[in-house]
Amino acid sequence: MHWRVPAAALRPLVPAPLAIDTFDGDAFVGIVPFTMRGVRPRWSPAVPACRASTRPTCAPTSTATAAIRTAAPGTLEHFLVERYLLYAQRHDGGLRRGQVHHPPYPLQDAELSDWDESLLAAAGIARPAGAPLVHFAAGVDVEVFGLI
Numbered sequence: 001m002h003w004r005v006p007a008a009a010l011r012p013l014v015p016a017p018l019a020i021d022t023f024d025g026d027a028f029v030g031i032v033p034f035t036m037r038g039v040r041p042r043w044s045p046a047v048p049a050c051r052a053s054t055r056p057t058c059a060p061t062s063t064a065t066a067a068i069r070t071a072a073p074g075t076l077e078h079f080l081v082e083r084y085l086l087y088a089q090r091h092d093g094g095l096r097r098g099q100v101h102h103p104p105y106p107l108q109d110a111e112l113s114d115w116d117e118s119l120l121a122a123a124g125i126a127r128p129a130g131a132p133l134v135h136f137a138a139g140v141d142v143e144v145f146g147l148i
Contacts (some may be wrong), residue, residue, distance in 0.1 A: 001030065001117075001132040001133070002132055003128040003130075003133075004028055005028065005029045005128055007020045007022060009029075009125055009126075010027055010125075015087070015095055023079040023080075024076075029120065029128075031117060031120070031132075034139070035139075061114040061115065062111060062112050062113065062115075063111050065108070065111050066108050066109040067108070068106045068107065069106075069107055069108070070104035070105065070106070071104065071107055077107065077135065080133070080135070081105050081135060083100070084099060084101070085100065086100055088147060096148060097147065097148055098145055098146065098147040099144070100142060100145075101144075101145070103140055105140055106137055108135065108137070109135060110135055110136040
């Protein structure tokens with residue numbers, strides 16, 4: 001789920017050394033619920049699966065409405081979903097960066113039939129008016145390289 005938001009609304013949430021990415025002048029905030037399985041460093045066994053005892057803060061129910069495709073480079077879809085870097089803030093305020101590798105997402109347009117989220121409010125972002133852009137992907141295998 002992605003919403004257009006003013007870049008100024010995101011600036012307090014993004015560390016100063018990082019620019020806010022925009023597409024055709026628009027900034028976006030996204031909520032991307034996902035499940036991780038088989039998470040582990042290369043040298044260790046996978047972390048055992050566990051179940052949450054409470055409902056997650058974000059629990060969308062969606063229905064795919066289009067055939068599977070990959071996002072074409074240069075499109076809004078590609079800008080929103082194909083991200084290959086992650087950032088983590090160090091305790092001293094510095095940033096660490098890690099490369100992410102995965103095949104292109106098997107993307108489908110989708111419609112939300114039910115959703116409940118409090119993540120935007122928790123981040124101090126007012127939920128934008130209007131429906132979000134919604135996509136669904138069954139998942140991909142992801143490899144995250146060491147943070148530098």
